[in-house]
Amino acid sequence: xxxxxxxxxxxxxxxxxxxxxxxxxxxxxxxxxxxxxxxxxxxxxxxxxxxxxxxxxxxxxxxxxxxxxxxxxxxxxxxxxxxxxxxxxxxxxxxxxxxxxxxxxxxxxxxxxxxxxxxxxxxxxxxxxxxxxxxxxxxxxxxxxxxxxxxxxxxxxxxxxxxxxxxxxxxxxxxxxxxxxxxxxxxx
Numbered sequence: 001x002x003x004x005x006x007x008x009x010x011x012x013x014x015x016x017x018x019x020x021x022x023x024x025x026x027x028x029x030x031x032x033x034x035x036x037x038x039x040x041x042x043x044x045x046x047x048x049x050x051x052x053x054x055x056x057x058x059x060x061x062x063x064x065x066x067x068x069x070x071x072x073x074x075x076x077x078x079x080x081x082x083x084x085x086x087x088x089x090x091x092x093x094x095x096x097x098x099x100x101x102x103x104x105x106x107x108x109x110x111x112x113x114x115x116x117x118x119x120x121x122x123x124x125x126x127x128x129x130x131x132x133x134x135x136x137x138x139x140x141x142x143x144x145x146x147x148x149x150x151x152x153x154x155x156x157x158x159x160x161x162x163x164x165x166x167x168x169x170x171x172x173x174x175x176x177x178x179x180x181x182x183x184x185x186x187x188x
Contacts, residue, residue, distance in 0.1 A: 006163070007034070009067040009103075010156025011058065012148050013075070013090040015050050016042050018057070019146070021153030022065050023136070028164045031157070033136045034065055036149040047086065051093045058097035070098040071106045071159035073113055073151070106159050113151075116158040128154050 005026050012019035021036040039057045041050045072094055075087040098105050111121035117131045129150040133143055
């Protein structure tokens with residue numbers, strides 16, 4: 001992989017807490033955290049206002065960091081249809097913010113994010129946070145109180161790992177598909 005710099009905004013959507021993390025990558029092994037945090041929405045009772053806050057924060061992060069891509073964790077299928085609907089709306093306004101700023105979007109299932117970060121699709125939030133901390137070489141005092149922020153970073157890291165690992169790429173069939181899709185990366 002060339003040393004092209006890529007900025008990835010990772011979003012863990014939620015209508016109570018939305019986690020986000022922004023990384024800058026250069027090549028396969030140089031990864032730097034630019035920002036992480038969580039947008040707390042529990043004090044806002046109007047669902048539409050929560051969605052506006054999510055949109056505004058995503059747009060602000062895009063304006064501040066000019067990411068190349070926004071990676072978003074997809075809603076998981078649960079038993080509570082209302083919760084899933086609200087989560088889908090939160091994801092939709094995050095998508096809208098990215099699209100309005102002409103930022104491409106990638107979407108990953110929660111199990112795929114966990115597997116990319118920890119090696120296990122059923123890892124706990126704490127296990128994901130520990131691996132994010134280790135991968136980004138974050139000190140204990142840099143770790144957030146709410147693990148939604150590290151979940152946002154995990155989504156960004158998952159996207160980075162997708163880009164550098166041809167065997168992980170969606171729909172790809174390993175190296176043959178990688179070579180076909182990336183001829184400029186092959187040396188003669």
